[in-house]
Amino acid sequence: MIIDGHTHIGATDLERYPLRDPASNYRPSPEAAAEVLRARMQEAGIARAFTITPGYYGWDNRYPLDALQGNADWLAVGVLIDPKSPQSPQELEDCVRRGACGLRIQQHLLYHEGLDNPAITPLWAAAAELGLPIDVNATHEEYPQVEQRLREFPHTTMILDHCGYVSGGKLRPSVNTVAPVLELARYPNTCAKLTFIGLASEESFPCRDVHWMVRQVLDAFGPERSLWGSNFPIPLRQPRLTCRQSLELFAEAIPMRSEEREWVLGKTAQRLWKWDLSR
Numbered sequence: 001m002i003i004d005g006h007t008h009i010g011a012t013d014l015e016r017y018p019l020r021d022p023a024s025n026y027r028p029s030p031e032a033a034a035e036v037l038r039a040r041m042q043e044a045g046i047a048r049a050f051t052i053t054p055g056y057y058g059w060d061n062r063y064p065l066d067a068l069q070g071n072a073d074w075l076a077v078g079v080l081i082d083p084k085s086p087q088s089p090q091e092l093e094d095c096v097r098r099g100a101c102g103l104r105i106q107q108h109l110l111y112h113e114g115l116d117n118p119a120i121t122p123l124w125a126a127a128a129e130l131g132l133p134i135d136v137n138a139t140h141e142e143y144p145q146v147e148q149r150l151r152e153f154p155h156t157t158m159i160l161d162h163c164g165y166v167s168g169g170k171l172r173p174s175v176n177t178v179a180p181v182l183e184l185a186r187y188p189n190t191c192a193k194l195t196f197i198g199l200a201s202e203e204s205f206p207c208r209d210v211h212w213m214v215r216q217v218l219d220a221f222g223p224e225r226s227l228w229g230s231n232f233p234i235p236l237r238q239p240r241l242t243c244r245q246s247l248e249l250f251a252e253a254i255p256m257r258s259e260e261r262e263w264v265l266g267k268t269a270q271r272l273w274k275w276d277l278s279r
Helices: 033-044 062-068 088-097 118-131 140-152 179-184 206-221 241-251 258-273
Strands: 003-007 047-050 075-080 101-106 134-137 158-160 190-194 227-228
Touching: 003 088, 003 227, 003 258, 033 047, 033 241, 047 062, 047 101, 047 258, 062 075, 062 227, 075 134, 101 118, 140 158, 158 227, 179 206, 190 206, 190 241, 190 258, 206 227, 227 258, 241 258
Parallel strands: 003 047, 047 075, 075 101, 101 134, 134 158, 158 190, 190 227
Antiparallel strands: none
C-alpha cells in the first residue's frame, strides 16, 4: 500500500474558508482541492495521504478537517495550532476529536520565536499526552532547538519535515547537505521526511544529483524511520516534478532494496498515523 506522507489541500471558496491574509498572493488554487488530490492519487496508484493545514489559513484547520469527514479511509490530517495561545492544548484536543491525528509546529508561520521557547511547551506536552506524532518544520539552524525537544519528549515521535528544506529560497541551505539531519538520527523518536528532492535538485527527473542525499538519510535512520511525500500540490512546491514522477523517484529511480521501498512508500506512514489496513 502506497501512502503519500506530505500533502496540503485548500479550497478556493474564500467566504467559507477565509485566508489569514486576504491581500496575500499565497492562496489556494483549484489544483489544491481535496477532490483533486484524490484524483491525482488514483491516477498514480496512491492509496492514502496525510495532509497538513496550509499556512494561508493560519491557525484555521476547518477545510482539511471538513474534507476528512467521510474520507478517513484514505485521508489523515495534521493541524496547525498557535503555539503561544493559552488555549493551545484545548484547541489541539478539539481537533483530535474531529479526527486530526498529527500536529505541525514551525517557526516560519505567524509564530516567529524559538522552537525551544518555554511559552510553547504546553502545546508540545499536549501532543505528547495525546500520543500524536509532531511534524517539525525547521531549518538546519533550528535543529539544536529540535534536539532539545527530542530529549524533553523522548516518547513522542518527531518527523523532520523536508529534512530541513522548509520552502526553498533563502530558507534552504546554500549547499546541499544532510549532515545536520544525520546528527538527529541517534534519537530513536525521530523520522525523516524525504520531501526535499524537488528543492535540492538542479536537474530534471529523475534528479540523480541528489540521490546520494536520500541514501545517506536512509542509512542513518533506517527505512522504518523514513518516509516519502509528494508535497502536493506539486506545481507550487516541486515544479521540477509531477505527482507521478515524485512517486516514481522512490518506487523505481532512486536505488533501494525492495524492503526499503516498502517502508518509505507506506509502512512507515501507516505506523505513524495508525491507519487500519483492513479498511
